[in-house]
Amino acid sequence: MKDNQNGVEVNATTSETSIHTDFKNNMTYGEYLKLDKILSAQRRLSGHHDEVLFIVIHQVSELWMKLILHEMHAAIDCIKKDDLSSAFKKLARVSKTQSQIIQAWDVLSTMTPSEYMEFRDSLGQASGFQSYQYRMIEFALGYKTPHVLKIYEKDPELLKELRQAYEAPGLYDVAIQALNKAGISIDEEVLNRDVTRTYQENDSVRKAWITVYQNPQLYWDLYELAEKLVDIEDWLQQWRFRHMKTVERVIGFKRGTGGSSGVGYLKKVLDQRFFPELWDLRTEL
Numbered sequence: 287m288k289d290n291q292n293g294v295e296v297n298a299t300t301s302e303t304s305i306h307t308d309f310k311n312n313m314t315y316g317e318y319l320k321l322d323k324i325l326s327a328q329r330r331l332s333g334h335h336d337e338v339l340f341i342v343i344h345q346v347s348e349l350w351m352k353l354i355l356h357e358m359h360a361a362i363d364c365i366k367k368d369d370l371s372s373a374f375k376k377l378a379r380v381s382k383t384q385s386q387i388i389q390a391w392d393v394l395s396t397m398t399p400s401e402y403m404e405f406r407d408s409l410g411q412a413s414g415f416q417s418y419q420y421r422m423i424e425f426a427l428g429y430k431t432p433h434v435l436k437i438y439e440k441d442p443e444l445l446k447e448l449r450q451a452y453e454a455p456g457l458y459d460v461a462i463q464a465l466n467k468a469g470i471s472i473d474e475e476v477l478n479r480d481v482t483r484t485y486q487e488n489d490s491v492r493k494a495w496i497t498v499y500q501n502p503q504l505y506w507d508l509y510e511l512a513e514k515l516v517d518i519e520d521w522l523q524q525w526r527f528r529h530m531k532t533v534e535r536v537i538g539f540k541r542g543t544g545g546s547s548g549v550g551y552l553k554k555v556l557d558q559r560f561f562p563e564l565w566d567l568r569t570e571l
């Protein structure tokens with residue numbers, strides 16, 4: 287018999303497992319996962335049956351976003367250190383997680399417009415617009431919108447974290463640095479760009495990616511990196527599209543609680559791209 291990390295006795299010959307009651311620190315499953323906090327955080331303001339669905343979908347999405355950020359930041363560090371294979375694992379996990387979040391729209395769509403309208407007023411002016419993790423993801427992807435920082439002015443801790451993400455180079459910035467390090471020349475103005483601004487298309491970057499795509503055998507790592515980035519943008523746009531369509535399905539063209547035009551605004555953000563050259567090069571190949 288051997289103890290595995292979880293304090294569970296593993297019988298190597300029969301694969302039988304038996305659970306120890308005397309865990310080293312006596313910690314339980316619920317304690318470890320802080321289930322008391324997580325499972326007591328679904329308080330309905332309206333008492334409406336479907337508000338539980340609404341809360342749970344948002345909480346699950348925010349938890350997945352937490353994992354996405356954890357993996358994306360780690361991937362950025364790996365790329366900076368030229369450890370691309372470790373970055374691939376993390377970026378693959380980001381895409382898989384994105385596909386999970388997208389599944390949530392199918393569950394949310396079981397709520398009809400009239401059911402939502404029965405409790406919408408109790409949400410006041412709260413809106414997904416205020417999701418700081420969503421903004422951190424956009425920042426990590428190089429989409430920098432300074433006006434969103436204003437929303438958090440009253441929360442210095444959060445503001446500090448957001449500002450750090452806002453001022454840091456994004457995933458695409460480090461990928462472009464990797465192109466340059468591999469000997470594919472990138473304009474100085476891009477390498478030294480102000481990373482607090484949203485990335486703008488550049489001809490040297492477009493040419494560099496075309497070189498990679500035309501010679502995958504020479505630049506296999508960069509080719510794989512590029513495809514991972516395309517996966518992430520693709521999934522993010524799919525999330526945005528499903529959000530926009532679900533909103534149309536549930537509230538039609540009503541204004542949003544966050545003060546925007548609603549579906550019109552969500553359609554407009556669909557035009558915004560993260561890694562433009564990686565999409566444009568496909569027409570040129």
Ligand code: HEM
Binds near residue numbers: 529546
């Ligand atoms: C019935 C469900 C939902 C409705 C009616 C809805 C509606 C809206 C509307 C109208 C906006 C635009 C801002 C505003 O004026 O409020 C918005 C933004 C947003 N919503 Fe939702 N939403 C829903 C579900 C969700 C869910 C499940 C999430 C997941 C976390 C989410 C996350 C966001 C985010 C991140 C934004 C900001 C998007 C951006 O600025 O690009 N929403 N939502």
Ligand SMILES: N[C@@H](CC(=O)c1ccccc1NC=O)C(=O)O
Binds near residue numbers: 406412415542544
């Ligand atoms: N913006 C939504 C309200 C909404 O969806 C919402 C409200 C509070 C917390 C999260 C929300 N989700 C996403 O926007 C609406 O206009 O109905």
